[in-house]
Amino acid sequence: MNKLADYALHLADNALILGQRNAEWCGHGPILEEDLALANHSLDLIGQARLLYQWVAQLRGDGSTEDSLAYFRDQQAFLNFTLLELPHCTALAPSARAERDYAVTIVRNFFFSSYMLLVWDVLQNHEQPQLSAIAAKSLKEVRYHWQHAADWLIRFGDGTSESHDRAQAALDFLMPYTQEFWCDWPAAKHVLPDTATLNNKWTLMVGDVIKEAQLHLPDASGYVTQGVHGIHSEHMSYLLADMQSLARQHPGAQW
Amino acid sequence: MSQETGQGEWPLWEVFVRSKQGIEHKHCGSLHAADAQQALRMARDVYTRRQEGVSIWVIPSAAITASDPADKESLFDPAKDKVYRHPTFFVIPDEVGHM
Numbered sequence: 001m002n003k004l005a006d007y008a009l010h011l012a013d014n015a016l017i018l019g020q021r022n023a024e025w026c027g028h029g030p031i032l033e034e035d036l037a038l039a040n041h042s043l044d045l046i047g048q049a050r051l052l053y054q055w056v057a058q059l060r061g062d063g064s065t066e067d068s069l070a071y072f073r074d075q076q077a078f079l080n081f082t083l084l085e086l087p088h089c090t091a092l093a094p095s096a097r098a099e100r101d102y103a104v105t106i107v108r109n110f111f112f113s114s115y116m117l118l119v120w121d122v123l124q125n126h127e128q129p130q131l132s133a134i135a136a137k138s139l140k141e142v143r144y145h146w147q148h149a150a151d152w153l154i155r156f157g158d159g160t161s162e163s164h165d166r167a168q169a170a171l172d173f174l175m176p177y178t179q180e181f182w183c184d185w186p187a188a189k190h191v192l193p194d195t196a197t198l199n200n201k202w203t204l205m206v207g208d209v210i211k212e213a214q215l216h217l218p219d220a221s222g223y224v225t226q227g228v229h230g231i232h233s234e235h236m237s238y239l240l241a242d243m244q245s246l247a248r249q250h251p252g253a254q255w
Numbered sequence: 256m257s258q259e260t261g262q263g264e265w266p267l268w269e270v271f272v273r274s275k276q277g278i279e280h281k282h283c284g285s286l287h288a289a290d291a292q293q294a295l296r297m298a299r300d301v302y303t304r305r306q307e308g309v310s311i312w313v314i315p316s317a318a319i320t321a322s323d324p325a326d327k328e329s330l331f332d333p334a335k336d337k338v339y340r341h342p343t344f345f346v347i348p349d350e351v352g353h354m
Contacts, residue, residue, distance in 0.1 A: 033297035040300050
């Protein structure tokens with residue numbers, strides 16, 4: 001399959017998987033206002049995913065649709081970053097079903113929205129009109145997601161000792177997963193040739209907020225996850241089961 | 256940094272939204288937030304999800320001084336028999352537009 005379609009699929013999978021993950025807070029948010037905010041973000045992300053899947057289906061021209069791409073692929077076919085499929089808790093939690101930690105949610109949103117601000121900014125000038133249009137629309141949404149996450153991260157870091165410690169634990173836990181942002185896999189290299197510059201910009205942007213939050217940005221080191229190659233964590237299949245089971249049990253069902 | 260009230264709850268804010276067609280900000284509800292900036296951000300998510308607004312104001316609910324409902328009769332009833340205070344006896348020229 002061509003590299004552009006692969007990359008578009010990766011962008012779509014990123015948006016869908018994080019949208020699905022964050023939607024777990026719907027009805028369970030720490031306060032009503034945050035519940036609505038997170039659900040809003042999820043709807044933005046799922047909206048982006050839909051546009052991208054429709055475009056991928058068009059590029060493929062093999063009869064796939066947005067629904068077949070979202071609901072009828074298995075985890076090996078998903079090309080999202082591993083970071084986005086992780087549950088809302090750190091490695092110390094006894095199980096993936098353990099109580100969610102909002103610091104993990106916020107730090108992940110902060111890392112990813114910082115990254116997407118840079119990516120959409122590059123892609124809004126892409127020669128493919130569909131991609132540049134989706135990028136321009138998504139850029140407006142992700143600016144708000146970034147503000148939301150940065151605002152909370154500063155409040156956590158500069159808040160109580162409990163909120164500070166949880167925010168730092170989330171940074172320490174999630175930072176190694178951001179290495180996947182910068183790996184040069186063929187489809188990404190085709191669309192974003194200069195990941196080194198993006199990496200530098202991202203580190204500065206993220207570092208400024210983390211400094212203001214009086215937190216510490218850990219080194220990104222250790223195992224580099226392989227989500228973009230379809231190799232996922234053990235959490236992915238559970239997320240897909242939640243998301244896909246209804247559509248698979250009742251194919252073609254409509255509201 | 257949060258201005259907590261006694262019970263560990265965040266203070267209440269009143270939200271005013273100006274709609275696309277509207278010329279004034281209208282009161283649309285209230286919410287809890289730690290400070291004004293956060294209240295503004297939350298108001299965006301709670302009250303403008305359906306494209307209701309182009310501008311938002313928030314003010315601390317505590318800053319509002321309200322009239323006492325028990326004073327209703329003495330405050331408002333005396334205006335009842337003074338219809339001449341309504342400018343309904345004038346014809347407004349078209350050029351004036353909205354008043």
